Amino acid sequence: VRRKAGSLVPLEMSIVEEALELRASRITEFHGYAIAARLADASNRRLLTAYGTLYRALGRLEQMGLLTSRQEDPQIAAAENRPVRRLYSLTEQGAVAARAARAARAPARRSRFRRKGEAPA
């Protein structure tokens, strides 16, 4: 997908929207696999987002200041006998972008429903 400067591609919009939902559930940090699983559930797909696509998108969002990331405390990972996670969290700027993305999608959904002659859910 070709991007315009400063705009988000659909995957990036979905990531910030999911991150916003997680924050509403008081989950402020998430790792890459968790967001990939949520994205697959949200779109009812079995295949998770490809590694390259997912982590490139997360990196871009971080560069744009919509997400921040940190490496988890290695002692926690060692205690749970697993690799260290990279934990992402939504910034305020990211939350604004997520709300904007959601608002931008809503009219599109409504117009689709109107064309089909159905009422929005």
Place this chain on the structure above:
Amino acid sequence: MTPVAVRAAAACLRTWTRLYTWRMDPPLRDARRAEIESDLWESQADRGRHSDLALQIVARLFFGMSADLRWRVEHDAAAVPHLRRAALLTLGTIAALFFVWVASLAGHVPERETLRLRHGFAASVAIGGAQRARRRTTRSVGGFVRTRRGQTLEDDMTIARRATTFLLPVLLAATVVAHQTPDFSGAWIPVDAGTSAPAPPPPPPPPPGGAPPPPPPPPPPKTLAITVTQSAAELKIDRLVETGGREAVYTFVYKLDGSESVNLMGPIVFATKAAWQGATLVLSSTASNEGRTFGQLKESYRLQANELIVESTRESPAGTFTSRTVHRKKG
């Protein structure tokens, strides 16, 4: 215990990650590798979600390759020449292998020549690709540095990805088909021997006052059964024949790498070269006796509806004789 398929898929993912993060800044490289490792661990721990984890890993790997390469380019402008060259080399090699496999499949090239072609052609295309890559890189790196966006390279990588996506399954299919040489192993009984053999050509009229024409060669001994033992390197045929009212077994061993095999049948020496022409094995022999060549023999072996069809053409000073024998498997 982790299934073998999952371990193999994980190994592919780790190898690819090492490859595209090769020679990157250590902090960036280690962060990406750790992130992939963590994702892999989480997907294995989340067993309830994946019934086909190996497939999931491979699919996520495959569909993300283009993004991985673009991520690398974005982070490392110095990697541009390497990536462009790598993409062109990959495409060139795939195209070369595809060409040679199709050629060998069509049976136009003897096996040994095919091997030479396979190596020589792939090498020449790879070298040509490298030269072309260097030229194109020199031309386009200026534009890349000016725009600092990698748009040109991204376009190239998209073309490379699409072409690879198209060519790879074709290459794999061609490879599988090309390797499917039939197995003639087993004990075979001739059931339809010589019925289709045409009559030998009439001898030319004797010249007035000249010497009489040479007599036709004696008919080959009647084959009662053949036992074939086949491996990747050679084909062994134990031929049970009846000659002069007695039964005898002659063993012929043919090398399948295109080199010459020498077999004896009494005083007759057969020097034979074997070559696959698609699913047909062709044995081209020169027959000699005490150093004197007296005939050429060409036999083709193929399977058809569980029957072994052997067609042969004998050329001698007395003329050309053909035969076709259908064999059924014993028992």
